[in-house]
Amino acid sequence: MAVGLGPLSTLHPVPGFELGIASAGIKRPGRKDVVVMRCAEGSRIAGVTTTNAFCAAPVLITRERLGGEVRYLLTNTGNANAGTGADGLARARRSCARLAELTGVTESAVLPFSTGVIGEPLPVEKIESALQAALDDLKADNWEAAATGIMTTDTLPKGASRQFQHDGVTITVTGISKGAGMIRPNMATMLGYIATDAKVAQGVLQDLVRDAANKSFNRITIDGDTSTNDCCMLIATGQAALPEISDASGELFAKLRQAVFEVFMEVAQAIVRDGEGATKFVTVQVNGGGTHQECLDVAYAVAHSPLIKTALFASDPNWGRILAAVGYAGVPQLDVSKIDVFLGEVCIASKGCRATTYTEEQGAAVMAREEITIRIELGRGNCSETIWTTDLSHEYVKINAEYRT
C-alpha cells in the first residue's frame, strides 16, 4: 500500500561501481539477502551513521574504517547484528575478512552493513557461503536487483538516478535505499547507498553526504523510532574524465550537489511512501519559527502524534489535534494568537482559532487526498523546516505485531 511509489525508474550504472546479489537463507530460504558492492580502486567513500547509543556491530566497524581505502560494501538483511556485544563485532569482522580473502584486499577495505531483527546472533556461516555467488554476480547494471536485495518489510525497491553534463562529460549519480519501519533517522537512514563517478576529495564528499542526509534522510519519520543500524554511504569512484572536486565551490560542484541532493531526497521520501501500513504521504511544513530547532520540534510533534496520524488515516480533518500538538511541542513563550494552520491550500486555523472561512467540507476534501501538506505558520521569525511522514493505520499495527512470527 505504498503511496505514490511506482516501479523503479531507470537506474543508470555508475562507472567504477558494481553490485552483486546472492541468497544466504538468513531468514527465509531462497530470499536474496546478501548484497556485495565493489568500488573501483581510488574510490572515495563518506558516510553518516545512526546516533542511537545502541548502534549495531557493523555500524561500529564501518565508522572505524571510513576514511581509509574502501573497496567493498557487504550488506545482509534478516539480522541487524545489534545488541550482540563483542560476539557481534567478531562475527561482523569475520564476514568482512572472508570477503577480503576471496577478493585479495585488506580486511579494513570491507565495510559491513546489517538490517533485520535486533539481538540475534549473526549467522555468519550462511553469509560466508553466499559471498562467492554475490561476487560472481557483480555488474554495474545491477542496481535494481540490489535495491530489492536490501529490502526487509519494504514492499517496493527504492532508487533514484540523475545525470548531468560538464565539459562534454556525463556524470551519473545513482542511489538506493531501504526502510519502512523503525524510521526516524538521525544523521542517516536505515540503509542508503549513493554512488557517483565524479572525483571528489574526501573532505568535500564527507560534507556533501552530511548536508544531503540532513535535508533528506534526517527529515523523515514514520514511527519516531531511530534505528540501531542506520547508515548512508556516498561513494565517488572518480572514473569520470574530469578534474577532482577539491572544494565546495565552482560549477561542477554545484551541479553534483544538486544531483546528489535530488537522489537523496527521492530515495529518502521513498522510504516514507513505503512506510509500514502507510496510506498517506504527509508533508509537515513549519514556517515563521524563531529558530530551526523550534520549527523541527513543532513538525515532529505533529508527525509523531498518534492522534493526528490516526485522523490522517481516517481522512478526518480533526484539526484540533494539530493545534494541541503545536501547543505541547515545547516552544518557549508560544503566542497561540499568532498561529495559522493550513491543510493543503485551506486555512483551517487563523490566529489560533478556527478560521471563519473554514468549512468541514474544505478540510475533508484535502484529507481525502493521498498526499497531504500540513503547513503551520508560527509568526515568530524567519526560520522554516519541512519533514515527511505517514499516517498510522491498522496495517501498521498488524505488521509490527506480527513482525517476528
Next chain:
Amino acid sequence: MAVGLGPLSTLHPVPGFELGIASAGIKRPGRKDVVVMRCAEGSRIAGVTTTNAFCAAPVLITRERLGGEVRYLLTNTGNANAGTGADGLARARRSCARLAELTGVTESAVLPFSTGVIGEPLPVEKIESALQAALDDLKADNWEAAATGIMTTDTLPKGASRQFQHDGVTITVTGISKGAGMIRPNMATMLGYIATDAKVAQGVLQDLVRDAANKSFNRITIDGDTSTNDCCMLIATGQAALPEISDASGELFAKLRQAVFEVFMEVAQAIVRDGEGATKFVTVQVNGGGTHQECLDVAYAVAHSPLIKTALFASDPNWGRILAAVGYAGVPQLDVSKIDVFLGEVCIASKGCRATTYTEEQGAAVMAREEITIRIELGRGNCSETIWTTDLSHEYVKINAEYRT
C-alpha cells in the same frame, strides 16, 4: 477492554462536598454530560493545569480564579472549548455566570472545566438549560454518578477513596478522574477531582496537589499527546473537626499526604488501565540514572515507541526494540555495556547484550500477562523513575480514526 479495572469500589462521601449530574445533550441526546460540584463555604481548592500552550478557554479561567474563594466546579463533556479564542472565553464565562446567578455566589467562585472535541463552539445554551437539574441533583453520595458523567471515550468510571483516623476523627479523601486518549499529562491530567474534609492552608494544599500530580498523573502516558484541557483539582472542605494543617509537617499532614497520594495514584493509573484500545497495563521503571530527567527520558522513549507498543500488543518479547529505544532516548555518553533490561523478573539483556540465561520462552511467558513491568538498569547513578502506559492495538487506531464519526 480495560486492563484490571473493575467496578468502582466504595467512594466515601466527603463532608462539605456535593455533586450533581444532568443531561444537556451536547454530543448525544440523553447522555449525562454536565456535572456540578459544590464546595462548602470556607473550602480551599488548589489545582494544576495543562502546560499545553493551546490551553482551552476554561483552563485559562480556572487558572485566573484559583486561589480566590471557590464554591462551584462546572464540568461539561462533549466539547473541549479549546482553540476557540475570545468567543470561547466569553462562552465559558457565560456558563459560569449563569450558575452563579442560580446559586447566589459571585461569578469568580465558579470554575469551568470542559472536555471533548477541540475547536467547536461551546453550546452554552444547552449547558445553561441543564444547570438547574444538576443543582437539584446535588448530594454528597453522588461520586459514582459524577465519575460516569465526566467520561468521554472512557469505557469505565474511575474513582478511589481512602479514610484514616486522627485524634478519633475520621478523615476522608475521595477522587474521580476521566481520560483514555490524548494522555500525556504535564502538570495535570485530563480531569481529576479529589476532595477531602481535612482543613488545609492554601499554600500547603497547592504544594500537595503539585507533588501528588507529579508522581501520578504526570507519570502516565497513553499516546504522548498532552491535552489542551488537563486539569486536576484538590478540594479541602475543612469540615472535619480538626485543626487546620498550616504546614507540611506533623502526623496529620503525613497521614493526609499518604491518603491523597494513594487516591491520586489509583485514579491516574485507572486512566491508563482504560487507555484507548489498551490490552496491557505496562509499568516502565528506570533505575540507576544519573539524573531523574534522564530516567524519565528513557522511560518515555520506551513508553512512546510504536514498535514496543505493538510488540506488547502482540505479546512478543521483541526486546531489541527496547534496547533501540533506550539507545535513542538522548542520554549523554550512555555506556550501553552497563545496561541491564528486565521483563518482569526475567533478565533479557545484561551488559547491553542478550542475557546468556535468557530464553524466548521466559520472555513470552511474561509478555502473555496483562500487567507487565519493563525494568531498565542504567548503571549510571542512584536516580529512579517509574511511569505507566499501555500497548498500541488495532482498537486504538479504530477508536481514533472514527472519533468524530
